[in-house]
Amino acid sequence: MIANPIPENSPHSRSAPAGRQKIIDALKSLLAEKEFAAITWTDIATRAGVNEGLIHKYFGNPRNLLFQVLKDFVQYYWERIRLDLGGIDGALDKLRKIVWNLLTIYSSEPVFGRILLLEVRNLPGYFESDTYTIHRYWARLTKTIIEEGIARGEIRADVSAFDMMNVIYGAIEHCCLPAILFGRPIDPDRLTVSICRILFEPIAPHTDGPSR
Amino acid sequence: MIANPIPENSPHSRSAPAGRQKIIDALKSLLAEKEFAAITWTDIATRAGVNEGLIHKYFGNPRNLLFQVLKDFVQYYWERIRLDLGGIDGALDKLRKIVWNLLTIYSSEPVFGRILLLEVRNLPGYFESDTYTIHRYWARLTKTIIEEGIARGEIRADVSAFDMMNVIYGAIEHCCLPAILFGRPIDPDRLTVSICRILFEPIAPHTDGPSR
Amino acid sequence: MIANPIPENSPHSRSAPAGRQKIIDALKSLLAEKEFAAITWTDIATRAGVNEGLIHKYFGNPRNLLFQVLKDFVQYYWERIRLDLGGIDGALDKLRKIVWNLLTIYSSEPVFGRILLLEVRNLPGYFESDTYTIHRYWARLTKTIIEEGIARGEIRADVSAFDMMNVIYGAIEHCCLPAILFGRPIDPDRLTVSICRILFEPIAPHTDGPSR
C-alpha cells in the first residue's frame, strides 16, 4: 500500500510527515552527486536518516519518488513560464521568451537539467508520469503559439508548427546538454539571441534587412 | 577535411573467434527487444549460445561490448556520409545532405537511434568511448562546413558556427526521438525539407524570395 | 448427546467496538478474493479502514483473527446440524443427514470450504484452536452415532466406528475439494445419494435387495 499518490499539496496537509520530506530532500541531495540509476534504496534511506521501508510506504520505489520530485520541479517552472508570457504579443516574441526561460532553467538547475534531458527518458513509466504530462502541455502550448503566429501572418504558412516546435526544443536541449554534461556554464541571454537568430532570421547575409 | 579518426582495430580480425561474433550478434538481437540497461550477461550468453565467462574474457563487461557494436555502426555511416558529401559545393547544400543522411539513418535503424539518442549517453565511460570520438568528428565536420559557409559568404557572419551546429543536431534528434520512442515512422525527405526551411530560410512570410 | 463445547465468549459483546467488527468483516471480504496466507496486516487494515495497530491490539495477529472468524462460522453450523438431527431415529438416517448438511455447507459457502479443507490445517496453532475443538466434537458426535447404530444392530459389528467416521468425512471432503478449488458447483442432494449408496449399500449388483 503506497500512501498519498499525488497528494496535490493538500491545503492543510498537516505539515506533511517529516520522513516523507526527508526522503525527498535526500534524493535531491544525492542527485547532485551521482546519476539516478546508481542511487539505491539504501543510499536514500541512509542520507535521509530513515528506514528503507518508509520509502516503500510513501513512494513505492525510488522511481516514483523521482517522478514526484520532478513533477514538483517542472510544475513550478511551468507556472512561472505561463505567467511570464502574459503581456507579450507577437508569436516570435513569445517563442523567444520560452527559449530564454528554458535556457535559464537549465542554466540555474543543471542537476535537474541532466535528469530531464538525459536520465528520466530511459526510465520505465516515464511516459506515463505526471512529469511527462506537463512536458506535453509545454509542447502543446508552444505549438499553439506557432500556429497563432502563422494565422496572424507573423510566421510563414508553409512551416509545420509541429516540426518547428521540435526544432526549437531540440535546439535548446542540444545547446544545453554538452554544457550540463561537462559542467560548463550556460549564458541564457547570449544563447537566446544566437538560437533565435538562427531560427527566426534568414540564414543568408546581405538581405536588405533582417526579418525584425 | 577530417581524417578517419579510429583505425580499423583488429589486425587479425579475419580470424575472429566464433564465440566473439556470436556474442556481438546476440547483443544486437537483444537490443531490438529491450533496452540495454535491462540486458544481463546471462541474457547475452543464453542468446549467443555461449558461456557467460566468454563475455568477460572478450569484452570485460556488456558496456564495452555495446561500445564495440556502436562503434562499428557509427563508423560505417560516418564513412558513408563523408563519401556522400563529395561533389557537393554549397555549405547549405552540404548541411542539407547531412540532415538528410542522419534522418535516413534514424529512419532505417530505429533501434540504434534509440540507443544513440537515449541510452548510451547515460552509460559511464561513454564520453571516453570511440563512439563518442566519432560523434565529435561528425560535429566538428559540420562546424567546419558552417565556418566555410560563413567564409564564403553563404552564411551570415553574425551566426555562431558552434551554436548552429548544435541547433542542427538538436533539430534532427528532437524530430526523430518521439518517432523512435513511440514506434512511428520517419519520413526523411519530408523532414529534411521542413527542418531546412525552418533553419535556412527567413521565418517571416512575404519576403521577396527565399534565400536560395 | 454432546453439549455445546465453546461458550459464547464475549459477555459484553453488545458493546463490541466498531473497529473490531470492521476488522472481522474486512478479513471475510478479503478471504473471498485470495488465500489467507497471502493476506497481510496492511491488506486487512486498508480494507477495514482502520489502523494496523488495531489488529495487533484486538487479535495479536491475523491468525487469531482468522480462528475467531472460523469459530463463529463453524459454531453456527454446528448448532444448526445438532438441531437438524432432532427427531431422526435411525443411525444411517442420521449419518445421511450429516452428510447432506456438510455438503450443503460446502456448496453454499465455498470460501469457508476452501479455508477449512485446505488452508487452515497448515496454520500453526490450528490444532489448539477453538475451531478444531468444534471440529472434534463434530467427529465425536458422528462416531457416537455410528456406535449407537452398531449397538442397535443397524450397522454390522465388525466395522470400526472410528474408521467409518473417517471414511465418511474423507468422502465428503474429497468430493467437495476439487469442486471448491476449481469453482465448480456442488449438488448436495445428488452427492448425498451417491455417497451414501457407496458407503451404506453393498457394492455388488444383483443382491436380492439393497440393505435397507
Add this chain to the structure above:
Amino acid sequence: MIANPIPENSPHSRSAPAGRQKIIDALKSLLAEKEFAAITWTDIATRAGVNEGLIHKYFGNPRNLLFQVLKDFVQYYWERIRLDLGGIDGALDKLRKIVWNLLTIYSSEPVFGRILLLEVRNLPGYFESDTYTIHRYWARLTKTIIEEGIARGEIRADVSAFDMMNVIYGAIEHCCLPAILFGRPIDPDRLTVSICRILFEPIAPHTDGPSR
C-alpha cells in the same frame, strides 16, 4: 535463466551437478523438521552448504525445487503401483491393492504424506505442476478400474465411478491425515481391511454373506 527444467533423468546426465543434488537433499532433510512454508532460501542453502544463487540457477525458487522433489517421489511410486496391479483380475481386488499401496506409502513416508495431503495443495502453481499431473493419472486409472468393474458386473451400475473414486481417495486420506499430523503409526494391513469392508460390503449386518 533456470537450468534444466524437468530434465527427465537424461540417460548420461554426466553425474548431475553435485550442488544440485545437495540442494535436493537439503530440502528433503529440512522437510522432516518443519513445514515447507517455513523453509527459506537461506535454510536450504545453509543446509546444503551451497550458495543461495545456486538454488535460483537450478530451480528458480524453492517451490519449483519442492515440485521437483515431489515429482520424483510420486513418479517412483506411481510406477510401482502400476506394476503391482499386474496379474490382478477383479476390479475390487485392484482397488483394494491401490488402497493398500497408498496406505503403505503414507505409513512409511509420513513426511511426504504431510506435504502431499496438506501443504502442497496450497502452493500457487501446484495444479499446473508435474506432481499434480501424475496425481491425475492416478485418479484416472482408478476411475477406469471402477468403470471396468461396472462393465464386468462386479460393481453395481448405479454407482458413479467418479464419486466412488473420490470416496476411495477421501477415505484413504482422511484415515491417514490425523495419524500423520500427530505422529501416530499407520497400520496399512488393518486399515485396508477396514476401509474396504466399509466401502465394498453392505453396511447392514445379518445379510446372508458378504458381497464376495
Add this chain to the structure above:
DNA sequence: TATGAATGAGGTTTCATTCAT
C-alpha cells in the same frame, strides 16, 4: 577457445510490530 559449476555480495521488497499522541 570455451564451458560448467559455483560463489560473494548487495540490491529490492515486504512485514510485523511499536509508540507517542
Add this chain to the structure above:
DNA sequence: AATGAATGAAACCTCATTCAT
C-alpha cells in the same frame, strides 16, 4: 478507542565474476 509515523529484520532475488577443466 484509534491513529499516524516509523522501524528492525529478514526474506527474496539477481548478478557479475571466478576458476578448474
